Every structure is written in structure tokens, then in C-alpha cells.
Amino acid sequence: MHPDHELAQKLKVITIDGPAGSGKSTVAKIVATKLGWIYVTTGAIYRSLALLFHEANLKEKDLGSIERFTSFINERYRQESLSGKVFLGEREVTQEIKAPFVSELASVLAQEDSVRKRLLPIQRKVVLNNNGAVVDGRDMGTVVFPDAPLKIFLTASPEERAERRLKELHSNGMKTNIKELIKEINERDIRDTNRKIAPLKPAIDAITLDSTKSTQEEIARIILNYAIQKEMIIQKSEI
């Protein structure tokens, strides 16, 4: 725990849910760093599963073999709490799992009950083994941490989200264009929102923030202020 932060005796979890590219993991990292908490981007778990699936040349119809992959993820998946780097065993997959085909397959597999059931305890374990976490995904506030004292639903316009993603992919040397990205993001939002199990939606007690015209630092500051208001943390000058 960060030595300068006194923390109240509450579940120390801040959840950030929202559509693809709204800035969840960027903001989660800033907030967690300020608090000396860990941050967990649960999309990386679904993405890692999708990468393994793809590499084994499997398709949705092969979900029967999900056990093999989820137990691999359970044993080998690791997200560094400070850098956010993602590993499967010794292999670093941080950039690989950002590829658009992985995004799509992750979203497709995430519709399946068998997949969600298997990944749920992995997400809870990572967080509850630590003293304070900021977690982002699609169902953090609704399903995985329904008792979290502070829940954020982060949005941004699809165009802005696609622009951000385009910059990110280009800076990592991946080729794509804005039209394709808007299409991919819209399709993913529709699939994630309309699935039967744990769909993307704000928890009833979530605070919705629109980041279209705000910087990541501004959004992080708003979230930290809510955490102070909710007495999850005691205000210190440097937070």
C-alpha cells in the first residue's frame, strides 16, 4: 500500500466499465497509480483466451475444449500491476492481444456462459489477493464486483474512440484504417451490449462519465474526487 494514503475499511475496489476504446484501462492505470493500488484490465484475460484459441486454430463451435484454455490462463496469465504488461507463461502478449482480430474473437467468445463462468473466479482472485484495485471491463460493476463502493461507466463517441484506437495501433506498427475501426468498434459494442449473459450496461448505481472531450487526466481526477467523497480514501494533497 502507498504509505501516504490512509484507506477506510471498505471494499477497496473501483470498477470502470464501458464500451471499446472509451479509455477505461488508461484511466484505471492513472487512478490506481495515484492510490498505490493495482489495476486490472479484464479485457486482457478475454483477449488472451482469444489469442490461444486462434493459435490452436479453433472456432466458436470448438468451445467444448474451453477447459484446456481456461486452466492454462488460470495457471499462466499474469498482468504486471504497474506496467500493465500481459504475459502467458513467459511469453509477453501485451501488443499481440490488441490486434483487431483478437478484439473481435474475444467479444465473440465472451458471449458464452461456459467462458464467463470459467473466467469469473480468475478475475476475483487477482483483485481480492491485493489491497485495493481499479478494475475495468464490461461487467465489473454489474456481475464481478456488485458490492464495489464506486462504479464508473465510461463512454466516448464511436468516432473519437476509433480515432484513439487508430493512433494507438499505428504507433504500434499495426495497419488499419478509420472506417474499419469504426465498423469493428460498432459491431463489438452491439455484440457486447446485446449478449444474454453479463451484457455491457451501467450498474444501477454507476456514475456515467463521457470522455469524448476530456483528457484521461481530467477523467481520473473526477474519479479520485468521487473516491474521496465516498470515503474510500482520505484526501491527501498529492492525490
Ligand SMILES: Nc1ncnc2c1ncn2[C@@H]1O[C@H](COP(=O)(O)OP(=O)(O)OP(=O)(O)O)[C@@H](O)[C@H]1O
Ligand atoms: N480521454 C482521452 N483522451 C484521449 N485519448 C485517450 C483518452 N483516454 C484514453 N485515450 C487513448 O485511447 C486509446 C484507448 O484507450 P484504452 O485502451 O484505455 O481504452 P479501453 O476502454 O480500455 O479500450 P478497450 O475496451 O478496447 O480495451 C489509448 O491509446 C489511450 O491512450
Ligand SMILES: Nc1ccn([C@H]2C[C@H](O)[C@@H](COP(=O)(O)O)O2)c(=O)n1
Ligand atoms: N469484463 C469483460 C471484459 C472484456 N470482455 C470482452 C468483450 C470485449 O469486447 C472483449 C475485449 O475487451 P477489451 O479489451 O476491449 O476491454 O472482451 C467482457 O465480455 N467482459
